[in-house]
Ligand code: FES
């Protein structure tokens with residue numbers, strides 16, 4: 001069987017795990033990435049969100065074999081401490097994280113959303129983000145950060 | 155494989171390495187804590203000191219040759235901002251820039267035992283005049299000034315410090331030059347006087363939280379990401395119910411060994427599988443066949459009856475003025491009501507995770523625990539090791555809000571690692587987390603009260619019924635895993651002698667007492683055994699008691715035909731509570747009138763309600779006004795607007811305090827309107843976010859206004875649990891104002907609201 005190779009944040013990686021392994025475990029355990037994370041494994045919370053070809057998907061229920069040859073991007077590919085993305089910067093400016101466990105999903109989802117909806121209203125942001133859970137109650141800051149990032153990006 | 159030899163773009167080399175090898179184990183311990191010298195007789199370098207002596211200055215902080223100050227704290231960052239407020243304190247007391255401060259949090263080899271990071275105690279303890287970091291840092295500063303004085307020949311009181319450089323008499327010497335890389339070798343004397351809050355420059359400002367950038371960049375190293383060489387992955391397989399017994403391990407279907415399987419571990423009724431890869435462990439756990447002897451759970455529908463009839467119980471008489479029965483008989487108006495609070499869960503966003511490495515007679519455990527020392531004791535007992543042989547290193551996980559699965563998963567990982575002889579990483583499934591945490595306690599409150607002829611509350615009779623089991627470690631059987639392994643559970647606490655220690659009109663540390671001045675009072679609680687593990691959940695017992703007290707006070711106000719704010723104020727003596735109530739009423743433009751005196755027509759009815767309390771009697775004041783709209787056709791309640799005022803003494807970090815209030819707001823609405831753990835006799839049915847939903851973006855109140863009264867001249871109080879405590883009663887009081895219908899059972903779901911409207 002040919003080795004499975006995935007393309008993550010612009011780099012290629014040979015996958016050791018079996019093809020039916022959810023992408024999340026490959027990113028976290030094999031690649032050592034610290035963006036996507038396990039929250040439920042059930043496509044309910046969004047903590048594991050990454051983008052595949054620009055679309056926000058839940059890596060906990062996405063078999064790695066299905067994303068071979070596609071462009072996978074993660075939170076760490078968004079920006080760096082020196083050059084954070086507009087969303088990362090807005091999340092830092094608004095202190096839009098308590099424990100921050102949900103932050104990965106929030107930023108990756110918001111990024112995909114803002115690409116489609118560059119000038120969203122507050123109601124549109126809340127609606128778009130509704131499927132992503134935050135247990136700490138950081139919602140006000142997350143909405144404010146997305147609003148600011150939208151302005152910065154437009 | 156060449157593909158994995160290059161870090162993906164955006165990843166630093168450090169992280170790339172971190173992802174493939176040992177993570178960040180602090181092997182460069184300060185010399186004073188070098189385990190061997192601290193614990194002479196033991197040869198192995200893997201055994202730590204039995205305790206870190208909190209009376210020694212070196213236990214609290216160290217200054218490096220590079221001028222960096224390393225602070226050791228037993229109060230850890232849980233996502234609440236404590237790390238930053240701790241650094242603010244050190245910066246001000248030592249006159250060092252925040253950028254030059256490092257913190258080691260919760261490490262049984264390094265940090266003093268400051269008990270749990272819980273109960274809104276962290277800042278209160280660290281900022282206390284004695285016994286915490288504030289005193290230690292003041293002692294360090296005094297010692298450094300004395301050294302500088304000797305070296306420069308300038309009296310200490312003529313020296314000034316800026317960014318770790320002491321100046322005086324036209325000369326300068328830095329902290330690094332004075333003591334860099336050396337120990338103080340001083341006991342904490344109590345002679346150094348900490349600065350006042352008026353003198354602080356960094357404390358009191360909105361310093362951004364130091365770890366937020368890493369969290370937003372995806373660079374933060376949660377406990378979920380700890381990796382050690384040779385690590386394998388485990389998954390637990392839980393019994394149907396807590397008291398079920400494992401009859402036998404049947405094995406895997408068709409005797410086929412799952413891919414990557416390392417071992418199946420069974421100890422009593424504790425079962426886990428271990429595999430090379432995480433997903434292999436998950437699949438093996440799903441495939442493993444076990445035979446259980448299922449112990450049925452009590453009926454869900456009977457919960458509240460059971461609470462009232464449990465036996466035996468721990469009975470506590472908190473206050474008894476011994477004239478309550480007579481006062482009730484003589485009251486001009488009598489009011490009685492019963493309130494019901496369900497079992498609720500912490501429901502951390504990330505499932506709990508730990509990494510444990512047991513080698514021979516020693517163990518290292520990376521854990522998101524709130525109490526490294528207490529967990530160390532539980533793990534040592536379970537492994538059969540002396541306590542110092544277990545090294546617990548705090549590593550932040552998902553927000554916990556109390557005793558989530560963090561301690562239990564650490565115990566699990568340690569036991570599994572001992573069994574397989576390899577380092578083990580264990581992260582729970584969503585159902586493992588939902589079903590097997592130590593839940594918040596259910597309550598029934600039976601309340602009786604009376605008004606005198608002037609409409610004042612003359613008598614207050616409070617009986618609380620609850621149930622509990624287990625709790626925080628120490629004993630392993632305080633956690634579900636300890637029970638499954640067959641450790642002995644702590645017996646029900648004996649009832650204390652019925653001599654109440656509380657004076658009338660005082661609030662005890664569980665907010666049983668109302669905050670009001672009432673001449674005749676009796677407060678009694680009964681706590682019985684439980685089928686579920688229980689443990690502190692943000693505002694433990696305090697939210698339940700306040701739900702009853704602040705609902706009942708509102709019912710008394712209504713019986714008196716009085717305005718809810720004015721009625722509370724006339725029963726209050728505590729000026730700080732009066733001040734926050736007045737401020738919140740002003741913020742809300744509170745209209746003075748009895749509740750439910752202005753019920754609108756139409757399908758949607760809007761009303762406002764309030765609740766106020768002093769947390770634990772001395773740990774923070776909050777008053778909150780909630781405005782809600784009730785859809786009388788569906789029973790759905792929407793919280794529209796919230797105004798809240800609080801007084802937690804000196805404000806350490808205004809933005810941080812506000813962030814805590816926002817979190818409290820979302821959680822309190824969630825707990826008031828949505829959350830309830832459910833079960834059938836053969837198991838808990840709240841197993842994920844569909845069966846135990848929580849609040850989302852679509853339920854954010856459109857307005858949230860927050861104000862803090864800053865009091866720099868009094869002691870620091872907790873700010874993380876005050877607003878959450880008032881929410882359920884304030885919402886019920888607002889629903890009453892909107893509709894004239896009183897809700898007495900949480901959560902106030904559409905079905906319950908509709909039933910009450912139709913009754
Ligand atoms: S972890 Fe993937 S949606 Fe929750």
Ligand code: FES
Nearest residue numbers: 100102134135136
């Ligand atoms: S910040 Fe903790 S879950 Fe969102």
